[in-house]
Every structure is written in structure tokens, then in C-alpha cells.
Amino acid sequence: MVGLSAINPQFLYVCAGIFLFAIGLWGTWLHAHYVRKIISLNVMGAGVFLTLIAVAYRGEHLPPDPVPHALVLTGIVVAVSATALALVIIRRLEDATDE
Amino acid sequence: MNLLDGLWGVLDLLLVAVLLLLAMAAVLSSDRRRSMMLFIVFGLVLALVWARLHAPDIALAEAAIGAGLGGALLMATLRRDTHQQTDQFPQHPVVLWGVGVLVMVLGTAIAWGLFSVLPTVEQTWRKGAAVDAQLAFSGVSHPVTAVLLNFRAWDTLLELAVLLAAIFGIRALGYVRSAYVTEVAFSQLAVWLVPLLILMAGYVLWAGAHSPGGAFQAGALLAGAGILLRLAGYSHAGLPTTRWLVRLGLVAGTGVFLLVGLGLLGWGQGFLHYPIAYAKWWILLIEMLATVSIGMTLTLAFMGGIPQKEAA
Amino acid sequence: MILDALSVLLLLLGLFFFVSGLLGLWRFPDTFARLHALTKADNLGLGLVMTGLLFQVPDVLWAIKFILVWLLALVASAVNAHLIAVFLHRQQEGHDESA
Amino acid sequence: MNTVLLAVVVVLALVLLISLLIMLSRTRLTDRLLAVQLLGTLGVAILLMLAVVMQQRAFLDTALVLVLLAVVVTAVFTHRQRGGKS
Structure with a gap:
């Protein structure tokens, strides 16, 4: 238990973020269906956000750096806007190929 | 410990x-x-x-x-009429594994690069934090607040602009057919939940006035109400049926934001540089309109565009 | 001190219900039985955890909000369970065989 | 007391992990839907615990939003759509 306190949360979450980015990149690259590409792209984005927030984290007793937080907040909004547009385009594409 | x-x-x-x-x-x-x-x-x-x-x-x-x-x-x-909902990878397993290895190598490289610069970045931040602390004690918190508000306003304005661009794209695709079956039992549930969602949106917006964030989250809650209405059989999801009202609602957030900004500019202030005394109320007003715009935009995104007039 | 003890007791009870919900999800043979076990278990679990936390909150405003979250969670989970049950029913009648 | 609360959070996170594993092992859609519900409730419980441990009242708002929008997601997911048999 005490050995586990040696884990640096910043290191752990930065690594997790980069791993998410890598998985997302893989999926975006290889999936054939567009919806799956979008999901993977969002996982990739989450990886970037996690890396940024983990870098901003300064331990339990110090407040985190606010600038990456603002970046990520805006990033989430931009990501959801782009996702919404892409999903509507995909729906129309499927409708068009059905008929 | x-x-x-x-x-x-x-x-x-x-x-x-x-x-x-x-x-x-x-x-x-x-x-x-x-x-x-x-x-x-x-x-x-x-x-x-x-x-x-x-x-x-x-x-x-x-x-x-x-x-x-x-x-x-x-x-x-998702559509129930397409039975084929499995997504197999078309590539050969060798390609899948090869790209996997490639991506992992890239990830490791990024991690290595990041961790080699992180200590210097952190040092700079530590210094920045020290400056912040001194500013707070020396009574010049006023300009800091102003800068923060200013920064936040820009942030919100550009977010709204991105969302507006997305809805322009969606609207450009034309009208959609309605895609949901009405269920009576469900409409009764929706009646319960819609007011709750709207109330919650109002609360989140109000709570966001004295801490960052608010409009977008509140807008998402409004859109949740819209989606429930849509599922309950309201073909317009509670949006106005007159087209110009919808358009007005969609641009209200960005529009009023810009107008206020330009007005302040004309009045001799900086762009979006609210007089500190009224800043809170200005922000609340603008964010209220922004919430409506965001809620409408996301509801329309869920429906896939403006609904077609239904043949009664 | 007594409040703390009460808190711990309620939290442990809440944990017990969460774990039993988990067991229900894992072992119960039929999906309707699982739905039943799960909804009961996780509602009670959340309720007990919240009650346990009520003794630890710093002021009344917190307590009010806690109770609000609890009430909303109850409403939401009732609606959720209903929706899932209707969905299940529809599937078993074969109206919607794609699921 | 904080240590005890945090220990409870850790157990809840463990339950979260196990229910995720159960969810991944299931093949039927409805079973997975149920697992998602349990995961959601666990998430809310963890968030509330963290709110007290970290003294952040804002997490309670997050929990409220999570609860309300979970219903919307379930509604969208379980709703019958045009097409199919009709």
C-alpha cells in the first residue's frame, strides 16, 4: 500500500492520455465505417485532453494551472460541434446510398 | 498520511x-x-x-x-432497419498489427519528447504561480480579473462561432424525414422530465455566472429536453415552427455577443471589455441567449436538420 | 465521533448493496430478474452512500443538494428501468428482432 | 475520516472495474444495457464521495447533470425508430 504512494499521478495520467491518443489514431486509421472513425477520433481527442490536464495537475495541495483547463474546455466544445456535423453528414450519406 | x-x-x-x-x-x-x-x-x-x-x-x-x-x-x-451493424476490419491482420506497432512507437516517441521538456515547463509555471500569488496580495487583482473576464469572453464567442459554423453545415444539407415512432407511454414520461431538464439548465447557467463555464453545459441540458420532446412525438422538438424564429434563435448567442462587443468598442471601451460593475449581468444576459442558441443547435443536430413538414 | 461511526456503517451498507447488485448482474439467469435485482440494489446502494455522506457535509446547503441529487436519481432510475423493461418486452415479443 | 472515505471510493472503483469486465463478457444487448446502468450509478456514487473528500461542491452539479442526461441517452437508445418492421 505504501509502495503505491510512489506512483506519480501526473506521470500515470500523461501516459494514459498518450495511450488513448495512440488507440484512437489506430481506430481512425483502420476502421472502414465512418461512425467508428468518429468514435475513434473522439477517443484520440480525449487522449490529448487528458495529457493536457495531467500536465496542468500540480498535486493534491496546489491548484492546477488554469490555462490548459480553458484550452480543454474550448476543445471539448469544438470537438462536439465537429462531431455533430460529421454525424449528420454520415446520416445523409447513408440515406442517399439506401435509395 | x-x-x-x-x-x-x-x-x-x-x-x-x-x-x-x-x-x-x-x-x-x-x-x-x-x-x-x-x-x-x-x-x-x-x-x-x-x-x-x-x-x-x-x-x-x-x-x-x-x-x-x-x-x-x-x-x-443507428437505424433499426439496417441489420448489418457489425464493423469488420477490411484489412489483413498483418496490417492491423503493423499499424498497431507503428502507433505505439509514435506514442512512445511523444511520451519521451513530452517528459524531456516537462521539467522546464513546470519550472516556468512555478515562477508564474509565484507572480500570481504576489499580484493577489499587492491589490492589483482588478486588472487580473478584467483580463480573465476578457479572455473568457473571447473564448465563449469563438466557441459559439464554431458551433454556428457547424449548424450552417447541417442546415445546408436541407430537410430531414422524421425518424421516430411516437409512443404514448413515453410522452407521459417526457412531460415529467422536460421541465426538470429546463430547470436544471437554468440552474447550471446561474451557477456558471460566478465560476467559469455554464452556457454550453446549460445548452446541452436544454438540448436534452428537446430530444425528449422529439422522441415523445413533437416533430419540431419544441422548437418554434416559424422558420425565421428558428434562425433568430440559432444566431442570437453569437449575434448579441458581437453587438455588445461592438457597442462597447463604440462607447470607448475595449472589445468585450465590460465595465466591471455590470460585468456579471452582461455575462449572464449574453450567456442566457447563448444557452438558447446552443440548445437549439444541438437539438437540430440530433434531428439531423430542420424537420420536413409532415403530411397529416 | 458517533456521527462518523454512523456514516461508516451506512457507507458499508451501501457498498454491500452495490456488490450484491454486481452479483445479481453476474449470476441471475433471466434478464428481467437481473433488471429487478439491479435497479433495487443500485438505488439502495446510492441512497445509503448518500445518507452516509450526509453526516460528513460541511454545511446545510450541501445537505440540501445531496438530497436533491438523491431524489432526482430516484426519478431518473425509475424512468430508466421502465424504458429498459419496455425495450426488453418489445424484443421478446419479436417486434424488433435486430437487437 | 477522509482516509476511510477514500477507501470506500477505492472499493467503489473496484466494483466499477468488475462490472465493466462483466459487461464486456456479455453478448446480449439488454444485459449490457443493464451493466451500463450499474456503471452509471457507481459513477455518480464515486463523484459524490469525491465531492466530500475533495471539498468540491461543483461535483454535485456534475452528478445532477450526469443523472438527468443518462435518462435522455437511455430514451434515445431504447426508442423505436421508423423503418424496421413497419
Whole structure:
């Protein structure tokens, strides 16, 4: 238990973020269906956000750096806007190929 | 003390394990619906991670958008009439593994690069923090507040502009057919939930007035109400049926924001440089309109565009 | 001190219900039985955890909000369970065989 | 007391992990839907615990939003759509 306190949360979450980015990149690259590409792209984005927030984290007793937080907040909004547009385009594409 | 740190360490490990498992399953699963469900749970766990990393604003945004609205938008692409919902990878397994290795090598390279610059970055930040602390004590918090408000206004304005661009794209695709069957039992449930969602949106907006964030999260809640109305059989999801009103609603947020900014400019202030005394009220007003715009935009995104007039 | 003890007791009870919900999800043979076990278990679990936390909150405003979250969670989970049950029912009648 | 609360959070996170594993092992859609519900409730419980441990009232708002929008997501997911048999 005490050995586990040696884990640096910043290191752990930065690594997790980069791993998410890598998985997302893989999926975006290889999936054939567009919806799956979008999901993977969002996982990739989450990886970037996690890396940024983990870098901003300064331990339990110090407040985190606010600038990456603002970046990520805006990033989430931009990501959801782009996702919404892409999903509507995909729906129309499927409708068009059905008929 | 050490025990507490140890517990945080275990929690971190568990959260990261759950997060990575979810992401891998969501990307790798061959079933599309399953992938979407996993992605929604991924959003939920991500919200927990934001909370744990002292990012309450981002946790709220993630809960509203990542786990909530984003999931609903994804689900809207599912159609029951297409039976083929498995997504097999067309590539040869060698390609799959090869790209996997490549991506992991890239990830390692990024990690290596990042960790080699991180110490210097941190040092700079430590200095920055020291300056912040001094400013706070020397009574010049006024310009800092002004800068912060200013910065935040720009942020919100540009977010709104991006969202407006997205809705222009969606509207450009024309009208949609209605895609949902009305269920009577469901409409009764919706009647219960819609006011709750709207009330909650109002609350989140009000709470956001004295801490960053608010409009987007509140807008997502409004859109949730719109989606429920749509599912309950209201073909316009509670949006006005007159077209110009819809258009007005969609641009209201960005429009009023710009007008206020330009007005302040003409009045001799900086662009979006609110007089400090009224800043809170200006922000509340603008964010209220922004919330309406965002809610309408996301509802329209869920429906896939403006609904066609239904043949009665 | 007594409040703390009460808190711990309620939290442990809540944990017990969460774990039993987990067991229900794992072992119960039929999906309707699982739905039943799960909804009961996780509602009670959340309720007990919240009640346990009520003794630890710093002021009344917190307590009010806690109770609000609880009430909303109850409403939401009732609606959720209903929706899932209807969905299940529809599937078993074969109206919607794609699921 | 904080140590005890955090220990409870850790157990809840463990339950979260196990229910995720159960969810991944299931093949039927409805079983997975149920697992998602359990995961959601666990998430809310963890968030509330963290709110007290970290003294952040904002997490309670997050929990509220999570609860309300989860219903919207379930509604979208379980709703019958045009097409199919009709």
C-alpha cells in the first residue's frame, strides 16, 4: 500500500492520455465505417485532453494551472460541434446510398 | 498520511485501468451499438478522471456533452432497419498489427519528447504561480480579473462561432424525414422530465455566472429536453415552427455577443471589455441567449436538420 | 465521533448493496430478474452512500443538494428501468428482432 | 475520516472495474444495457464521495447533470425508430 504512494499521478495520467491518443489514431486509421472513425477520433481527442490536464495537475495541495483547463474546455466544445456535423453528414450519406 | 497517498495511488490505477479498457473495447469491438455504449461509459469515467484531477468545469462539460449529448447524437445514427451493424476490419491482420506497432512507437516517441521538456515547463509555471500569488496580495487583482473576464469572453464567442459554423453545415444539407415512432407511454414520461431538464439548465447557467463555464453545459441540458420532446412525438422538438424564429434563435448567442462587443468598442471601451460593475449581468444576459442558441443547435443536430413538414 | 461511526456503517451498507447488485448482474439467469435485482440494489446502494455522506457535509446547503441529487436519481432510475423493461418486452415479443 | 472515505471510493472503483469486465463478457444487448446502468450509478456514487473528500461542491452539479442526461441517452437508445418492421 505504501509502495503505491510512489506512483506519480501526473506521470500515470500523461501516459494514459498518450495511450488513448495512440488507440484512437489506430481506430481512425483502420476502421472502414465512418461512425467508428468518429468514435475513434473522439477517443484520440480525449487522449490529448487528458495529457493536457495531467500536465496542468500540480498535486493534491496546489491548484492546477488554469490555462490548459480553458484550452480543454474550448476543445471539448469544438470537438462536439465537429462531431455533430460529421454525424449528420454520415446520416445523409447513408440515406442517399439506401435509395 | 502515507496511507492516504497510497489510496489515491490505487484509485488512480483503477480509474486508468477502467478508462483504457473502455477505450480499447470501444475502438476494437466489432458491434457498432456496443461500441457506442462503451463510448458513453467512457465519457462517464472520463468525467470522474477530470474530477479527480481538480478540473470541476471540465467534469461538468464532459458529463453534459461527452457522456450525455454526444452519446445521444451518436445513437441517432443507428437505424433499426439496417441489420448489418457489425464493423469488420477490411484489412489483413498483418496490417492491423503493423499499424498497431507503428502507433505505439509514435506514442512512445511523444511520451519521451513530452517528459524531456516537462521539467522546464513546470519550472516556468512555478515562477508564474509565484507572480500570481504576489499580484493577489499587492491589490492589483482588478486588472487580473478584467483580463480573465476578457479572455473568457473571447473564448465563449469563438466557441459559439464554431458551433454556428457547424449548424450552417447541417442546415445546408436541407430537410430531414422524421425518424421516430411516437409512443404514448413515453410522452407521459417526457412531460415529467422536460421541465426538470429546463430547470436544471437554468440552474447550471446561474451557477456558471460566478465560476467559469455554464452556457454550453446549460445548452446541452436544454438540448436534452428537446430530444425528449422529439422522441415523445413533437416533430419540431419544441422548437418554434416559424422558420425565421428558428434562425433568430440559432444566431442570437453569437449575434448579441458581437453587438455588445461592438457597442462597447463604440462607447470607448475595449472589445468585450465590460465595465466591471455590470460585468456579471452582461455575462449572464449574453450567456442566457447563448444557452438558447446552443440548445437549439444541438437539438437540430440530433434531428439531423430542420424537420420536413409532415403530411397529416 | 458517533456521527462518523454512523456514516461508516451506512457507507458499508451501501457498498454491500452495490456488490450484491454486481452479483445479481453476474449470476441471475433471466434478464428481467437481473433488471429487478439491479435497479433495487443500485438505488439502495446510492441512497445509503448518500445518507452516509450526509453526516460528513460541511454545511446545510450541501445537505440540501445531496438530497436533491438523491431524489432526482430516484426519478431518473425509475424512468430508466421502465424504458429498459419496455425495450426488453418489445424484443421478446419479436417486434424488433435486430437487437 | 477522509482516509476511510477514500477507501470506500477505492472499493467503489473496484466494483466499477468488475462490472465493466462483466459487461464486456456479455453478448446480449439488454444485459449490457443493464451493466451500463450499474456503471452509471457507481459513477455518480464515486463523484459524490469525491465531492466530500475533495471539498468540491461543483461535483454535485456534475452528478445532477450526469443523472438527468443518462435518462435522455437511455430514451434515445431504447426508442423505436421508423423503418424496421413497419
